[in-house]
Structure formats: C-alpha cells, structure tokens
Amino acid sequence: MDKKVRRCHIADGEYFMAGLTFFALKANLFCRANIIYLAVNMDEFDDGLLNLREKDSDNANRMYVDIRGYEGPLDLLLDLARKQKVDLANISVLELAEQYLEFIEKVRKNRIDIAADYLVVAAWLAYLKSRLLVPHRDSDEEPSGEMMAAMLQFRLKKLEAMRKASEQLINRPRLGRQIFARGQIEPVNINISVKFKASLYDLLKAYATQRERTISANYVPSKRNVWSLQEAVNILQRLIGNSVDWVPLEKYLLQYLSEDEDRSSVIASSFSASLELARQGQLELKQIAPFSSLLLRRRKANNLKQ
C-alpha cells in the first residue's frame, strides 16, 4: 500500500497504537463531546514526530510507522498487527493493548495533540486489558475479555478482507481501461410523432372562460339617467312657463316618470330645483297636507315684472 506520508521512526518496541472508532462510539461515556471529528492537529503532530526522530536517530534498532497515511485507528491497528508477523487470528491482543497505552503516554509527554477518539479507544483498550487479566466470572454480565479480544481480531480480519477485495476489484479488467465498448456508436434516429391530447372538460372550460372573459370586457353598464340640479332647474323653468295655476309637480314631470329607473332621480332633482327656484323668488310652492302632492306656480310678482 503506498502511503505518501511522512514517516517517523521511534524506538524499538514503541508501537503507535490506535483504536477503533466503533468502540469510540460505544464508549462515549468516557468522552461525551467531540467524539469523532476532532482532527489531529497535524502541524503540531509533525513537529512532535520530528522531535521524536531527532531524539531517536541514534537508535539503530528502529521501526517506521506511518501516521498520516492511515485511514483511522483501525487501519493503523491492522498495520501494527501485521507487524507482529503472525496470522491475525494469533495476534496478542493483550500486547496490542499494552502497546497502545504506552504510546498514548508517550505522545502525551511530547504534548502532541491527539484526536479524542484515540483517547477513547485508549480507555477502551485499558478496559479490555483489565478484562483479559482478571478471570471471567460466570455471574459477570459484561462480555469476557476473550470475547472482546476475539471481536477485535474479527474486525481486523474483516477490514483486511475488504482491503484485499478492493485491491482485487480495482485490478479487474475495467471498462474504458482494459476492456472497451464500441467506439463508434450508431445513433438511433428517432422520428417523433406528436399526439395531442385534451379532455372534454378542458375544452368546455376553455370555451366558457373565454366567452366570459370577452363578454365582461365588452360589457358597458347602461348609463343611469341622473338629472343634475341645473338640468332640473332648466327643465322645470321650461315646463312651468308662465303658468300661474297650482299644478302638482308630478303632473309636470309626467313624461319623464314613465321610466322606472329614472323616477327617483327625476323626482329628487326636480324637487331640489323647485326649492331653488322658490328661493330665487321665481316659484311658489304649496302643500295641502303632509305627503300630499307638491303644488307649484309661477310667482305673480315675477309675472307682473315681466
């Protein structure tokens, strides 16, 4: 596996150990916050590693451990397990646990920031270690240390298996690299014939909508015949003429009252006009009883004047 990473070497036996994010998740009692995504502060980490390298450069029996190229703690753990040069089934989990804890100690001494999940896994491995060292009692509800160790081994085997599988997969003859599809595709000519569809409802709706739309657009409300006061004055002047007999108002207006719609307007306007003319001293008004007809005549004084 080519890991383009900086390498650091440390003293023999100092394995960098890491743990499992899975267990980190399980162990969030230990570290409630920032469980996974706290990244290692790499700059600082590198500095720390450089220090380590300088310190140990005279150590002939050295070991290289990649740090940056690892895809997480399980990856690192798998690599370390492989360095035990035994079958994964035979690795010493106890040893791994001890090495991991030593590593954490060492790293802490060098004040290297480390992701929280490493710490969480350290706690878990410490727990595992204790379970492995203490004999299992039947009354124990927790899984035995051996069980936990077997689980860890199994997980490492699974990851290794997937890693191998991914290599096999990517080394298969691949389309566009080793295997090719036809280079010149013959296009299919598609003749599209369009078929229209509409429902009867759509049709009727369209018809009704536009009929209604255009009708309302052309609709002009008939103009109501409203007499203005001045109109009424003129009309009344003309109708009464020089008549000096008492004549009911509605009699004068007879020809205008035939239209029902105009009736109230005509009466109202001519009544106002009669008051106006009376005020001007041109007419005289008389009503014999409440709600009886209003009688009008030309004022005599005016007649005399004329």
Add this chain to the structure above:
Amino acid sequence: MSDELFDNEEKLELEERNLRIIEALIFAADKPVSAKDLQPYLSDGADIEHLLKKLAALYENRGVNLVRREDEWAFRTAEDLAFLLRKEDEQTRPLSRASLETLAIIAYHQPTTRAEIEEIRGVSTGKGTLDILLETGWIKMRGRRRTPGRPITYGTTKEFLDHFSLSSIKDLPGLEELKGAGLLSNKLPPNIQIPVPFDGALRDDEDHLEEEDLQGKIVEEEFLLQNSVPNEEK
C-alpha cells in the same frame, strides 16, 4: 510431414490471433481504422489486407458488417437492418391554451372563420395555432364563406368527436348545461348566446374549397381578415 502440420497449425493460430486483434481494435476505435493504424499491433509480416478481407467475409451475413470506407475500415449495422435504428416514438402533448380555446370556438361556432375566432377570443390567432389544430386532425377546412374576402370556414371532424367521446356535435353542452356545471357564472348578461354547432354538409353561404386550399395553402390574407370581422354589436 508432422513438422509441416505443426507449422500450419501455428500459422492458423497466429492468423486467428491477428484477426481477433483487428476485430477488437476496429470495434473499440472511435473512427474508421486504416491498415496502417493496425500494423503495429499485428505479428510481423502479417498480410493485413488479406486479414481484413477475411474478417469482412466472416461478418458478411451477420447483423453487423465490417465495411471499407476508402482505405479505412469500420463496423456498421447491416444495411437491411437499418430500420432497427429508426425509432418511431409517439409523444403525447397537451394542447396549449390558445389552441384549446380556438378549438372550442371552432367546435361551438362552426362553420366559422379565422376572423370570427379572433373576434370572439379578442386576440389575433397565431398562424401556428390553426396549423397545430389541423395537425391534430380534429379540425378541417370546410369551404369558403360567400362574403367579401371569401374566408375559409373551419369545422370539426369525426376524429374530434372520437377524441372527446361525443356521439354528435350536438352533444356539446349548451348554455344552461355549462352554467349548471359551474363552467359559466350566472352573472352573465342575458343577451349572451351560445350557438348551435353545425358540422354537416356545406351551408348555403359556403362554397367548396378550391384546388389550392386542398394543397394546404391557406390563401387568406391579413387585409381580408380585418375586413371580414363581422360587427357583432349591430
């Protein structure tokens, strides 16, 4: 003798291999391949021309042929199977609102002219609208109205009745039915009328279409349209 046999077998094997290589190269190439392009991949002294002809013969009666284009070679679908590469596709599309409205007016007011349609819709009818409707097969040109400008009259077809599941054009709902269905409001002025559509034979005021009409040339002109708008307010 056995040596010769062995040689021959080896030769055949080599040829077979060369053929496979040519096959793969031409297949994978994104353009026709010349003999010169193939040369580097073949065994020394291979007779490319011979190999190509042999391969072409192998594919001669197949669904795909190895064909020569000048001095280049490519795989092509056999000519007699070209029909496979044509696809008839049918698309259903809803009518646009303008088309639908125009269709509705033609249905109710038929026989009607373009000018009358425009007058009812209150907008001019785009040239495309009637074309699309003619294309649907739901409307047809009936004849020409005997009025100045001799405008073409439009009406609906049997396909129209079929599509809208009407047994006759008289099944189109009338004013009261439209109101009853809530399609028309009750506030319409009393003078609104919905005509009784007619899709029978030519009427008295219609002439037969002329030769050129049937050829699909609609010879109505703009000024004719404008002049023939009847004045409904009268």
Add this chain to the structure above:
Amino acid sequence: MSDELFDNEEKLELEERNLRIIEALIFAADKPVSAKDLQPYLSDGADIEHLLKKLAALYENRGVNLVRREDEWAFRTAEDLAFLLRKEDEQTRPLSRASLETLAIIAYHQPTTRAEIEEIRGVSTGKGTLDILLETGWIKMRGRRRTPGRPITYGTTKEFLDHFSLSSIKDLPGLEELKGAGLLSNKLPPNIQIPVPFDGALRDDEDHLEEEDLQGKIVEEEFLLQNSVPNEEK
C-alpha cells in the same frame, strides 16, 4: 417428411434473422441492452435467452465478446486483449483508498448503510466519499433500512458490473471465500449467519427512498449515524 424438413429450415432461417437483429441492436447501442428492449424487434415467441446465449457462444473466442451484465448484454473487447488496448485515462482521477474501500464494502455487504461501512472501516466516512462514488454511477441509494434512524441503504448498480466486467454480483472476486470465512457477517464466525451481497429489489427491512432522497439531499444526520451503530457486543 419434406414438410418437416421445410419447417425446420424455416425455423433456422428465422433464428438466424433474430440473431442478426440482436447482434445489430446490441452493437449499435451505447449501453447494455436488456432482453426486454430486444423483444419488440424479434419474431413472436422467440426465445431471447437462448438466442443471446447462442450469440455469446458465437463470439466467445473472438476479439469482441458478447457479455452479460446481470440482465443486460453488451459487446466488449476480449479481456485477454487488454494489453493491446490499455489506455490510461488521465481525465478521471483514481479513486482514493477510502473510496475504494468503501466501494468494496458496499459491493460485498450490500445492501449496507453508512454506519455499517464506518463500522467496518473503523473511521467515519468523509462527506465526499459516498458523493464521489454516487457520482461515478457505481453505487446508488437503494432505500432506507427499517431500523431506528431509518438509515439509507446503499448498493451497486449495473454500471458497476459493467465497469468491473462482472456478469453479476455473485462474480465478485473471492466472494465465496469471504462468505465461507464468515467475513461478510456482522457476527463472530461461530454463530455463523452469513449475509450474501444482494443487489436485487428492496428487502424486507428496506423501505423506499423518500422524495427528498431522490433530490440528492441525504438527510442522514450525524446523530442518526451514531445512534444506528449496531450494538455488536450483545
């Protein structure tokens, strides 16, 4: 007797024609073609499966092979000629190790969830990893697992099979071995209960994707991921 002979001859002719048509259609297509797509072009009652196998046998030793990709078929250059045609495509960047591992886990463990992938890899899956794989078209969101948090399940696509020259997901390298060793299981080998990768229709414990999933918004949230990590120790 001669009638029978004639019938037989006719039958062969028909088969030959069907073969040619299949050949032409698959040759012309730009992606693998399913039997269902071929059906309309063949004579009634044609045994497509038989025809495809016959055609595949015909091409078996040629430079171009007819290969199966699950229920679809395509012509591809022969694997053993890879050395001739090998192209390093510079456009597509190689997959990162993380992506590749994730792809392998999805392929071998499908249908699988992000939490399960993370569990196997021992790290959280970077946001981009699944995106990149989805973008390649090799994996797809299948549905949602019926467990708390309703995590999305992932599986491989036909493009995956085509890209890696696999006839079906059962052809994944080393699959049998892994299965035998219990390494595709979530449980320790002693209580062996071995899931087999499965890229068929949704399983009993998978729901359909929701509208928003299909719009590309993966609505799994961090807390869901954490909560849905199966408790292995129990």
